[in-house]
Amino acid sequence: MSTRSPRGDTARDAVLSGHGISLSLNGTTILNDVDIEVRAGEVLSLVGPNGAGKSTLLAVLAGDHAPERGEVRLYDQPLSAHSARALARERGMLLQKQNLAFGFRVHEVVEMGRAPWHRTDRAAYDETVVEASMKRADVTHLRDRHFPTLSGGEQARTAFARLLAQETSILMLDEPTAALDIHHQEQVLEVAREAADSGSAVVVVLHDLSLAAAHSDRVCVLAQGQVRATGTPREVLTPELLSDVYRHPVQVLEHEGHLVVVPQRRRRKEEL
Amino acid sequence: MSAATADPTTKPERAGRAVRGGLSRVGLFALLGVLLVVVVLLAAGQGAVHVPPSEVLGSVLHRLGIDVGPMPSHPRGEDALWQVRFPRVVLALLAGAALATAGAVMQGIFGNPLAEPGVVGVSSGAAVAAATVIAFNLSFAGNWTIALAAFVGGLITTLLVYAMSREGGRTEVVTLVLTGIALNAMTSAGLSFLLFMANTQAREEIVFWTLGSMNGARWPQVAVVLPLAVVGVAAAVLMARQLDLLALGDRAARHVGVDVERLRLRAIVVVAVLTAAAVAFCGIIAFVGLVVPHLIRLVVGPGHRVLVPASALLGAVLLVAADLWARTAIVNADLPIGMLTSLVGGPFFFWLIRRARRTAGGWA
Numbered sequence: 001m002s003t004r005s006p007r008g009d010t011a012r013d014a015v016l017s018g019h020g021i022s023l024s025l026n027g028t029t030i031l032n033d034v035d036i037e038v039r040a041g042e043v044l045s046l047v048g049p050n051g052a053g054k055s056t057l058l059a060v061l062a063g064d065h066a067p068e069r070g071e072v073r074l075y076d077q078p079l080s081a082h083s084a085r086a087l088a089r090e091r092g093m094l095l096q097k098q099n100l101a102f103g104f105r106v107h108e109v110v111e112m113g114r115a116p117w118h119r120t121d122r123a124a125y126d127e128t129v130v131e132a133s134m135k136r137a138d139v140t141h142l143r144d145r146h147f148p149t150l151s152g153g154e155q156a157r158t159a160f161a162r163l164l165a166q167e168t169s170i171l172m173l174d175e176p177t178a179a180l181d182i183h184h185q186e187q188v189l190e191v192a193r194e195a196a197d198s199g200s201a202v203v204v205v206l207h208d209l210s211l212a213a214a215h216s217d218r219v220c221v222l223a224q225g226q227v228r229a230t231g232t233p234r235e236v237l238t239p240e241l242l243s244d245v246y247r248h249p250v251q252v253l254e255h256e257g258h259l260v261v262v263p264q265r266r267r268r269k270e271e272l
Numbered sequence: 273m274s275a276a277t278a279d280p281t282t283k284p285e286r287a288g289r290a291v292r293g294g295l296s297r298v299g300l301f302a303l304l305g306v307l308l309v310v311v312v313l314l315a316a317g318q319g320a321v322h323v324p325p326s327e328v329l330g331s332v333l334h335r336l337g338i339d340v341g342p343m344p345s346h347p348r349g350e351d352a353l354w355q356v357r358f359p360r361v362v363l364a365l366l367a368g369a370a371l372a373t374a375g376a377v378m379q380g381i382f383g384n385p386l387a388e389p390g391v392v393g394v395s396s397g398a399a400v401a402a403a404t405v406i407a408f409n410l411s412f413a414g415n416w417t418i419a420l421a422a423f424v425g426g427l428i429t430t431l432l433v434y435a436m437s438r439e440g441g442r443t444e445v446v447t448l449v450l451t452g453i454a455l456n457a458m459t460s461a462g463l464s465f466l467l468f469m470a471n472t473q474a475r476e477e478i479v480f481w482t483l484g485s486m487n488g489a490r491w492p493q494v495a496v497v498l499p500l501a502v503v504g505v506a507a508a509v510l511m512a513r514q515l516d517l518l519a520l521g522d523r524a525a526r527h528v529g530v531d532v533e534r535l536r537l538r539a540i541v542v543v544a545v546l547t548a549a550a551v552a553f554c555g556i557i558a559f560v561g562l563v564v565p566h567l568i569r570l571v572v573g574p575g576h577r578v579l580v581p582a583s584a585l586l587g588a589v590l591l592v593a594a595d596l597w598a599r600t601a602i603v604n605a606d607l608p609i610g611m612l613t614s615l616v617g618g619p620f621f622f623w624l625i626r627r628a629r630r631t632a633g634g635w636a
Contacts (some may be wrong), residue, residue, distance in 0.1 A: 064523055090528030099521035101383030102574030108516075115517055118397040159524075166528060 015040050015201045016091065016170055020070035021060055030056045031067070032225040038170065043192055043202040045212040048222035051248050054205045055096065058174050061203065062093050073095040088116035091170035091227065092163040096205075098155045099240065100147045106158050107143040110134055113165030122167070130165050136191050137161035138184065152179040160188055171195055189215040195262060209250075209261035213237055221245060233259055297578055300571060304585035309364070313590050315361050315596040320354040328353065355490075363489040364595040364609075365588040366501040367550040368560060372506045372587025374546035375561020376568075376580050378430075380515035381539040384436075384448055385566070385624070389547045390558030390617075392437075392448060393455030394429045398544075398551040400462040401425025403478045407470035419496050423548035429455060430540045430547075484555035484610020486595045493553040500549035505584050507542045511535065512576035519574070557610045559617020560587055566624065 001003060014037040021034040031053045038061065039046055040120075045056045059065050060239045061072055063079050072079040074090060082090070092113070100109065110133055115124045119123040134140045137160045142150065163171065169193060177185040192202045193215055212219055213233040220230045223245045229236045237259055243248040249264040313325040322332075323344045331353055360373065371389065378387040378394075387396045401421040404410070411417045437451040439443075444481030467475055480487070491530050514535050517525045522532050550557065564587045565579060572578050593610070594616075598607040 059523075064526065084526055084531045085529035091527075093524070093527040095521075095524055099383075100522070101519040101521075102569070103387075104516075104519065104574055108573075108575065109520075112517055112520060113530060115513070118513070135431060144325075162528075242300065 013040050014038065016061055016072070016074050016203075018057070018067070018070060018072050020067040021057070021067045021072070023056060023060060023065060025056075025066050029057055030225050031060065033070070034060070034222075034225070034227055036220060036227065036230075038201045039195055040169070040201045041199055042203065042216055042217035043189075043196045045216040045219045046203065046205045046222060047207070047209060047212050047219060049227075052222040053225040054222055056176050058093075058172055058203065058205055062091060062172055073187055085119060088166065088168070090168055092093055092166040092168040093172040094156075094159055094163045094174060094176050096158045096174045103146040103148050105143070106139055106145050106147055106150070106161075107134065109147050109158055109190075110139070110161045110165050111164035115167060129167060133161045133164035136164055138187060153181060153184060156180060157184060157188070160191075164191070169200050170223075171200055171202045171204075173202070175205050175207065177206065177208065185211065199242045209237060209242070210259065213259035213261065237261060280519060289338075291567070297572060300320070300578070300582055301585070302624045304582060307588060307589045308585060308592070311592045312361055312365065315364075315592050316357045318596055318600055319352065319357060321346050321348050322476050323357075324350045343414070353522060359491050360489040360595065362488050362494050363497060363554065364486050364591045366494070366497045367486075367554045367557065368587040368589070368591025370497075370501040370504055370546040370549040370587075371557060371560040371591070372564035372583040373505050373561075373580060374543045374550070375587075376565040376576065376583040377511075377515065377539050377546070378543050378561065380518060381536050381543075381578055382434075382448060383519060383521070386449060388559070388562035389426070389543065390510065390556065390560075391562060392433045393459060394426050394433065394454035394543065394547050395551055395556050395558065396456055396459035397429025397432075398422040398426035398547050399556050400459045401428075401483060401630075402551060403463055403466045403481070406477050406481065407466040407474050409474065415496055416611040419500065419548055419552035422552045422619065424501075426547040426551070427541065427544035429459070430544050434536070434540060434627070453558055481555040482609070482610075483608030484557040484613070485599075485608050486554055487606045495561055497549050497552060500545055500552075503550060504542055504546035505581075507538070508546070508580050508584075509577075511539060511542070512580045512598050515539070515580075516574075516575040520614055523579050555608075555610055557591070559613050559620065560591060562624075563617055563620050564590060566620075 003007055018034055018036045018039040021024050021031050021036070022029070023031040034057060036057065046057060057115065060067050064073070066080070074082060074087070076234050079087070079139060107130065107184065110130050111126070113133070114123070114130065117123050117126070131140070132162055134143060137157045139154065139161050142154060142158065147155060156176065160176060173192065180188060190213060192204060196202045196217070204216070216233060219233050219236045221228045221236055221241065228245055237252055239250055239252050240262065242252070251262050251264055253260045253262065313328045316328045317325050323346060327344045327349065330343050331350060334339050335344060344353060346352070377387045378389065378392070379385055399422070401424055403416045405418050405421045415419050433448070433451055433455065437448045439447070463478070466533040467478055471476060493600050514530050517528055517530045517531070518535065520528070526532050565583045568579050568582045568586060572582065594612050595609050598612055599611045601607055
């Protein structure tokens with residue numbers, strides 16, 4: 001298992017890693033020779049333009065897609081050596097889109113996150129963990145509502161609570177902030193940060209580069225299925241790289257100790 | 273991640289909720305259990321030889337070695353009960369439980385409220401196989417021949433529906449229903465062919481059989497259907513927890529530890545077993561698998577750990593009652609039960625469609 005390294009340590013353990021990952025779907029190359037390490041105790045952001053392969057990479061790391069070439073390893077073992085249930089005790093995933101076939105209530109959905117621990121000693125804490133997870137994701141007040149009647153943001157937070165209830169040491173979040181307001185965006189990433197600080201490994205796909213800069217230890221920039229750069233936000237989020245990757249002039253500003261990434265915009269006529 | 277700490281202030285509130293939820297579930301099962309006993313006692317007593325419910329109960333208790341209650345006063349009462357009525361009532365009970373459970377499981381694995389053995393063509397697939405056995409007078413497995421054929425037919429059609437209606441890990445409602453239409457067209461062609469090929473006696477047998485009826489039920493048939501239904505319902509109850517997780521969609525279900533493909537295949541076999549149990553001797557009885565799980569969901573929500581066993585009970589109640597109605601509605605006539613369930617199920621289907629349009633803008 002991983003050691004609990006303090007934040008800022010450069011040599012952290014990789015709990016989940018992809019080596020030389022390549023994948024094409026229907027003849028289109030989605031990922032091309034990608035190397036990536038997800039480390040205990042840190043938040044790793046995957047950023048990049050639409051179609052860069054971020055979500056696919058996350059799916060490969062989660063074991064949803066088998067890569068054509070390369071290998072995913074979980075704690076020094078190939079991912080494929082783990083059963084679905086064993087994997088579910090190690091990594092949890094928050095998908096971009098939430099589906100639910102039937103009208104379960106919010107607390108029932110969150111309880112589903114406890115499934116990997118069914119018939120283990122940890123099942124004794126089911127109720128406690130579910131309540132605490134709902135609180136952390138700010139859905140306690142929705143607990144008896146039917147999931148399909150919730151707004152997109154409330155559904156996303158419910159799914160996040162389900163992920164927290166799963167109590168895995170690896171958290172994978174695919175655009176967790178897409179449907180959320182500013183308050184809940186910050187809250188979700190704060191919780192992810194806390195999880196990392198207490199030893200979890202967090203990998204998160206983000207579109208908002210300022211959010212990525214503020215909340216991650218490392219950022220991995222993907223473009224056209226390849227890793228363009230990996231490193232701390234300050235190392236990676238440079239105007240040159242981002243302008244090139246996004247094919248749009250981008251400025252990186254400093255605001256109260258954080259990086260703020262903004263696109264350069266043409267001024268409106270009335271301001272001229 | 274660290275284990276979360278409990279908030280003590282919410283405890284009493286939570287306990288209250290748990291008790292309320294628990295009571296309503298216990299209450300539901302108690303209600304369904306009592307209903308089943310009542311309807312069985314009533315149904316067994318009705319017919320050419322009338323036996324009051326108290327005497328039916330007395331006769332059953334007597335056979336169980338408990339000498340309580342009156343014995344049937346009619347001279348042929350005891351024989352009528354044990355040779356004609358009980359096999360029929362038990363068969364209706366088992367078929368109802370099997371069909372309703374099959375519907376609940378199918379809706380679970382397709383993540384789709386319209387999946388039902390009758391609607392998607394699994395019943396008629398099983399029917400074609402069974403009709404083949406009747407038409408060509410096959411008996412390679414004795415009493416079990418028809419049931420076996422129905423199982424194989426049901427399994428093949430369920431796999432076909434599954435393979436043809438799933439795309440990208442989910443089943444669109446429209447695709448599913450259209451697949452059902454296509455399958456029903458194919459199976460009715462098969463049935464027509466078999467009717468054309470069969471001799472007069474087999475033809476008559478097939479016709480009555482496709483209408484659905486409990487007529488002529490005897491203990492040997494019950495002996496075939498009972499193990500199939502019991503095994504099927506038990507297997508369905510055992511996979512209930514995982515069926516809940518399947519509602520999250522294939523990917524998310526896998527992320528919480530469900531081996532989705534294996535669960536689906538197991539569930540398809542269970543559906544085929546249950547459909548075979550129901551179809552083998554009772555013929556095609558549609559809509560039970562659609563109506564019953566919906567009613568249960570309205571009362572206690574979609575959780576399969578309650579839904580599956582409660583559907584089995586309500587299905588049993590409904591089909592025993594429907595059979596009672598079928599043989600007493602018109603004096604000296606045994607109406608086909610499949611006709612009755614379709615008569616009630618069709619309008620229910622309309623209502624479902626209307627409701628889905630109102631609440632979710634239809635099933636696109």
